[in-house]
Amino acid sequence: MLRKPGALSTLGFGMVGRIPLAMNPVAIILLISSTKDSFAEAGLASGAYTLAGALVGPRIGRLADRFGTRKVLLPITIIHIASMLWLIQVSRGSLLLIMLAGALTGATLANIGSYTRTRWSRALSDRKELNSALSIESVLDEISFVGGPALAGLLFVEFSPSFAPLAGLVLLVIGAAGLGISSTHHDISTNREKRRSALLGIFMVKPLLISLIALGGVFGGNTVAI
Template sequence: MRKPHALSTIGFGALGRVPMAMNTVALVFLVSDVRDSFALAGITSAFYTMSGAILSPRIGKLADQFGTRSVLLPVTAINAVATLGLLYFIDHSTVGLLLLAAVCGATFPNLSSYTRTRWSRTIDNQKELGSALSLESVFDETAFVIGPALAGFLLSFYGSRSPLLAGLVFLVIGAVGLAITSTDHGGFAKVHDDHTKGILAIPYVKSLLISLIALGLLFGSNFIVIIAVAKEAGRVSEGGLWVGLYPIGSIFSGLIYGFIHWKIASSIRYTVSLAVMTLCTSGILFFEDLDTIVFWIIISGVAIGPALISANSYMKELVPLSRLNEAFAFVSAALSIGITIGSTSAGLIVERFDGWSGFYFMTGATALATLISCFGWGFHKSEVVEEQA
């Protein structure tokens, strides 16, 4: 809190990331209500998510080169216009709807990337930086609890257009606030050596991002699988509560984890967190019992916070300081790709088999992420040796 712009970073960053969690839900509410088609709603959501995953690293790179304010303000303005256009085309054109959903996703500024970059560039003490990054993870998890719930509340009381409009208001306040309080107006355009090769060419980055895609499979499938199990058991009303409990363990573990001064390498912490997540998720399969599912849902979420904090710390160690916006955008993009694939795959699995079968997919996803993280160390070993030579 004593750091320059700490309060503005926390406040505007927290507000601006609420739509990160609620916009995909808001799109599903909007399209399914106005067009009466869950299929079109799913396609629209996929257009939104995938376009963001593809283009957000490019926008992050521009922010690194030309400064946060120079990029964040125009991108937010384009996003606002595209969102309003989407609300118009929802009644008029499917093609226009999908195109504008893609523009909205592509221009949505992932403010958690910008805030993590600001902390990393302004805090030299590693213990304080670890605490700041853990708070970022807690804010992310809190947004994913509040965002969907707020979208549902607004839908019930103000109609299907209100969640998307509310998300736009949160985004504009958060993005403009971060932009006007930014200090990197000149960017890092002159740091030529840091920008001579792509992020993916840096050793260990590819394996980290691939493991994050696998982790995203879990994030994309969990709510579908949990709701499917609740529905099959005739406890649909409890399903939403169970989904909301999933990040609870992560919030508390993230707070505790961030205030510990770790001497273990972040790469090892990341892999261990994934292994713990795999073990805890498999507990649901072992018992396969509705009476204990709430306990195991909370427990299986405990390792999420530490895993995401470690992943961001690991990425920070791998890339130059002048490329952090781009690097953190790649982290978010990898998770988004996994979430999109995971939600689609989980839906097919629970339709073809049953809800409990979806937990096999979730456990397999975390196991895959763990294995990729382990083998990633050896996979890039030759690249590191060559680079050092």
């Protein structure tokens, strides 16, 4: 599987690009709590960031299915960069502005792991190779979700409150640019509506989605609470 054209670049850029997904909630809490001296406002900002990402992320993914990774990932990353810089700029301002900036930042953060998994599922026809690729993706997810918050805390302590979110932007640019430039025809779905209706028609899919939503709530809540 790793010998396939573009396999190593997909894994490498995917690993780098998904770290901000784990870094940013902690980085935002550290940033706002230090500038506003309030963990309540920091939690609200991080909550707005996470909720907006959960609501808008699937719709951005649908656009990527329709138009391809390059046409969606690169523009949305540019908007995310501007949004994060705005959040840093208003981090000492009113709570409303902070939450608006946080929500826009979360809504425009591309879920790199979803893009790479989709790329594998369309590029690999062999079931064993696909299972291997998805297993590696799961390992990379775990590494990023363990290492991302730790990295955010380390950068906060060693440098400044804004250094962690800025570092997240750098990592995202590297990952998104690499995946966007290397995108192929495999990134475009040719029968997306048929697949979507067929998937939702499977009985066990809806309970699975509910379980995943609950699990996501646990992870998101723990991040803010801790």
